[in-house]
Amino acid sequence: MKQGTSAKEAQAFAAVLEQQGVKVHFSEGASQTVLGLVGDTTNIDEESLRAHHLVEKVIRVQAPYKRAHRQFHPENTRIDIAAPSGPDRHIGAGYLGIIAGPCSVESREQIITIAASVKQSGAGFLRGGAFKPRTSPYSFQGLGDEGLTLLLEAKKETGLPIVSELMDVKHLDGFNEVDIIQIGARNMQNFTLLKELGRCGKPVLLKRGLASTIKEFLMAAEYLIAGGNDRIVLCERGIRTFEDFTRNTLDLSAVPGLKKESHLPVIVDPSHATGLSWMVPALAKAAIAAGADGIMVEVHNNPETARCDGEQSITPADFAGLMEMIQKYAAIEGKQIA
Amino acid sequence: MKQGTSAKEAQAFAAVLEQQGVKVHFSEGASQTVLGLVGDTTNIDEESLRAHHLVEKVIRVQAPYKRAHRQFHPENTRIDIAAPSGPDRHIGAGYLGIIAGPCSVESREQIITIAASVKQSGAGFLRGGAFKPRTSPYSFQGLGDEGLTLLLEAKKETGLPIVSELMDVKHLDGFNEVDIIQIGARNMQNFTLLKELGRCGKPVLLKRGLASTIKEFLMAAEYLIAGGNDRIVLCERGIRTFEDFTRNTLDLSAVPGLKKESHLPVIVDPSHATGLSWMVPALAKAAIAAGADGIMVEVHNNPETARCDGEQSITPADFAGLMEMIQKYAAIEGKQIA
Amino acid sequence: MKQGTSAKEAQAFAAVLEQQGVKVHFSEGASQTVLGLVGDTTNIDEESLRAHHLVEKVIRVQAPYKRAHRQFHPENTRIDIAAPSGPDRHIGAGYLGIIAGPCSVESREQIITIAASVKQSGAGFLRGGAFKPRTSPYSFQGLGDEGLTLLLEAKKETGLPIVSELMDVKHLDGFNEVDIIQIGARNMQNFTLLKELGRCGKPVLLKRGLASTIKEFLMAAEYLIAGGNDRIVLCERGIRTFEDFTRNTLDLSAVPGLKKESHLPVIVDPSHATGLSWMVPALAKAAIAAGADGIMVEVHNNPETARCDGEQSITPADFAGLMEMIQKYAAIEGKQIA
């Protein structure tokens, strides 16, 4: 409370707060009184507290997310995904999800060639973009529905479950056979999209917004869980900082950070984080070493002609080499490749 | 080009580029060759250039936006908005747009009281949120359609044109009588929303994303213009930095920066930028001094009970005091309050 | 305290804290106990608290600076500087300090020409660098002692008090007749320099570090005051963010922020903040509008041949035009140019 708040004012204020379901404890100092709110503070609106004329400062001690928090679910969550052929895939709780594929689906031949190749090297999932968010209106925006169709052919051909980005609720029907729906970094706080996916039973790969804190990231996951969908894979993909050597700054401390705060699995996308293919293997290994539950890596059979993000795509040969290393790292860390 | 690229390779590469509509000039150095691409480079895909095995670095000299650029339209653009009563309002080209009102519409009485009060003090536009993007799924999300209805009543009652945020294309029908559609910071790169609004004739108030560069901000405007809508007001509202004293860091250098790069009007929202009502008047004045074409300020008749963002709302009395100062500043700067 | 801390453990821990001169209040919740430390917490070491095995989180409510805080000195501090001729100059408490001059002293003619010109336009202080911090070891590092000598000649010639940057304690003797010693942004946390200047009676112009929070900035001022020197002018000069349109991002919200937290005067340097001379006038005006106690501006009679930072220097003619506007702004704000 501000200096000069009388005991009577403070008590009246506390009484209002207690009606909102918390208990209030008083710490009266020489010059200032501190009120401690105890109980479930999820519904207390910090902003209106801050605006109150008697309040000097509001400090949140409890996390503002509840169901995404590890206290709510102390065990690591494992996401299970049925594969069209072969055993189910898992991400989290000891299982590494290895997701590989091109930035965008370009042709039948391209996606099937890459899919076969990454499967051969040990990937568990195929990624590929059909709808692409692009900074410039003049850039290639993805093949759209046709891209999804080609992706499903690659799924059928190789037996790999697929991951693809949804940009708009109106496309949701086309994602029926997509195994994991990706929410891109720019849409991490697209709340209408999050609410819609909360109602949908499909696993969601939620990418961290490039200016989002760990807490906001978990609040976005909370939107999904509050809506009824707890099949979430969190994906660290770099944050925006002053450093311009890399496209973004990969925040690997988010891996132990997210895993301490939450029970949800966490994977890392070194391709988008750095924008530089030659850095991808080093950082993919680092992600596993830091405790990630998987990686998402862009692989293209011909990065030079890729219609987007070629600079960050590694070749199938590099991916094969990376997977050999990942297998060794997984063994040390006691993890299994799904 | 990378060191060791042969003259023949460089020429072959240049030939491919020239087929894309640019001219290529060679600077051959002792150890490296630099190719200069001259002409309309808007359609050249930087990313695939970067991925090419002969390319070491790609540096863009021309801006990637064309129609939002001042070269395309050397005069300042003025946005005209019909007012339900009284003369048209203008923003830009010597006219200051003063937009004031509560964060969210809460009740008929609240919105009409505030509208009448800010009009009295000299505001030209009423703002109010009906659909609210909120970080927490447990926070008040706005009154929705009912909020829009109340806002339209306030418009009718006071004659002030209104500004309100659109979060989802599916709500667009309800915005028929909204005079300026606001795109929030989190949606600045919601490309499906931008494409839709490009097709719609209404003025758009586009807020800068909190991790967006000036160039990305203008690229988002380019999406709208490329779609056919050039009635755009840009709004600087703070960017995310390491400083946590304020909610965001208001980037006032963006005002002269945007106005140099582009012909579009630029306004400033000091309320969301700082999150601190006591800072708002100082920064609102600073915005006008920096050359802004207007301000957007949150005003609430009872900030303490505001259902969102009360901490950043000033009172009608403070707003009246601010407007007296703004009038003096406008006179010095030779601007007219619309 | 962590969940599971027993009452006995918490009490024992509180007893240790009370021996350090604070009172401890308990808020016992259903699952967690919060201890409130009341009194002078300046000497409490947050870091060792955080490391304690019973402690889950430490949140500081009081500011960690004491003498720089406005509570310690509720009135605005005014810095008085004797001028070699004419009346004393003041900065703060209603007086605007206008500091102008070249980035670095280059020659007798250059510095005297510029000094005479900026004095003519209304500047109260002459700035000029003799020792220059440069990112590259191959760049011009300033004229050193010779530069100081030329600066003192300009002081004698024009009667303007001078401001120059000290990079190393070993040069301090040469600064005897320098009126305000500048500590550059890179040295804001050069604690050996701060301690030395705390012992020196001269006014210090302390520039904010480019990655320093407002709190760290005031802690650096606290080093000076704790050492015995409270003649401090704080200078906001831009912080480092992801935005690369400008060299740094000028944080004008720091002006009201610093003035609310502290009694010290605050000036703004738009030249270093933006690195772009064409932006300087707009932001200099904005600084005054935001409540700054002055500005520091780079002026060069021939920016094209300036040996450093020419790109950010305005011409004497532009400075004269700026001063005309500043005078109008000062009148509105009820401030006097020193």
Place this chain on the structure above:
Amino acid sequence: MKQGTSAKEAQAFAAVLEQQGVKVHFSEGASQTVLGLVGDTTNIDEESLRAHHLVEKVIRVQAPYKRAHRQFHPENTRIDIAAPSGPDRHIGAGYLGIIAGPCSVESREQIITIAASVKQSGAGFLRGGAFKPRTSPYSFQGLGDEGLTLLLEAKKETGLPIVSELMDVKHLDGFNEVDIIQIGARNMQNFTLLKELGRCGKPVLLKRGLASTIKEFLMAAEYLIAGGNDRIVLCERGIRTFEDFTRNTLDLSAVPGLKKESHLPVIVDPSHATGLSWMVPALAKAAIAAGADGIMVEVHNNPETARCDGEQSITPADFAGLMEMIQKYAAIEGKQIA
């Protein structure tokens, strides 16, 4: 060049540039001319180019550092440090430097106990601060010379070479028997310190400034090399970003980035980067996986009573566990622990 620059003007300008030792190539476009400067551009002053009235934009293609660049020294540099007993230690070129010890030296018993323990676990170097940079003037500032004496005793007792931070040139004499002189993050651009250490033959552990780009970091190393000292170990220790979950954001992409740009060895300090001891092992392993040439880790036998940074110190037992993992990772990566 700006639009409208005549061919004659451009040629005259180019002639001046060529006098500075570069060759100038012309790319004349429809509306603009681009000049390409070829040759050794290290001495060209970008800033004065930018200030020239004919120049619109200056873009640097070559790196501004020369001797720190890998082109200057294609092989990885290995730093050799004589150990008081046992074989020489190495950092870089296949050797991992493992540096462990307390944040600050507190007592004879403390430093010797920790030294013996980390040696036992496999550390190659002992770290310990005698002079401590502290944000608050009221915090413990280190034992000073006494701290150095105790550190040297620990060196003698255990045979471990030592690493300690130098804050001021005037303390340099006391560092005669210190094996690696550490330059802290706040001093990375303390150019007077860098120049002095350039003249000194001792290995320098240079920490990245918390707001420094990779390029500025290498420019600071260039100061040392230009002064004659190329025995440099670069240390990534986190950069400042908006994320406040960790104290700083560890930028592991700087490891492959620095190693691509430069021949110098690169180590990682996860303790200062995160400020959270429970994150240190995960990120230490990640550093090795990302290709680092070593780690620097804070170890304290009693973190709770540590006089600084206890929160980020791991226990000797945790360090022993970490070293077991590091050994496995080193084996996979084909590195040897020095």
